[in-house]
Amino acid sequence: MRGTRIQALAVVLSGLLVGCGDSAASKKAAEETKEALDAAGKAAKAAGEKVRSGAERAVNVIESGAKVAGEKIEDGAEDAAAAIKHGAEKVEAGARDAVAKGKAELNEIKEAADAKAEAAKAEAERKAAEAEKTEKK
Secondary structure (H helix, E strand, C coil): CHHHHHHHHHHHHHHHHHHHCCCHHHHHHHHHHHHHHHHHHHHHHHHHHHHHHHHHHHHHHHHHHHHHHHHHHHHHHHHHHHHHHHHHHHHHHHHHHHHHHHHHHHHHHHHHHHHHHHHHHHHHHHHHHHHHHHHHC
C-alpha cells in the first residue's frame, strides 16, 4: 500500500518536471525520476517478498515446534500409561500372592483343627473304653 503511494507521488513529480520544460535537463530529470521510481518499486516488492518468506519460515518453525511438542506429549502419555499398567500388574500379582497365602494358611488351620478334633475323638473313645472296662470289673 505504501509502495503504491510512493509510486503515485513519483509519477506526479515526474509529470511536473516534464511539464516544466522540454529541455534536455528536464527530460533527463524525468527519466531519472522514472528510474528511481522503478527501483523503489522493485525494492518495495523485494522487501515484501522477504517479509512474506520470513513469515512463511516463522509459520513453518512454529508448526514444526507444535508438532514436536505434540509428539512429546503423546510419548509422555504413553510412558505414563505404561507405568500405570506396570503398577497395576504389580498390585494384581501381589493380590494373587496374598490370596494364595491366605488359602494356604486357612488350609493349615483347618488341618490343625481336624487333627485336634481327631485327637479329641480318639481320647474320648479311649476314656469311654476305659470306663467300660472299669464298669465290667
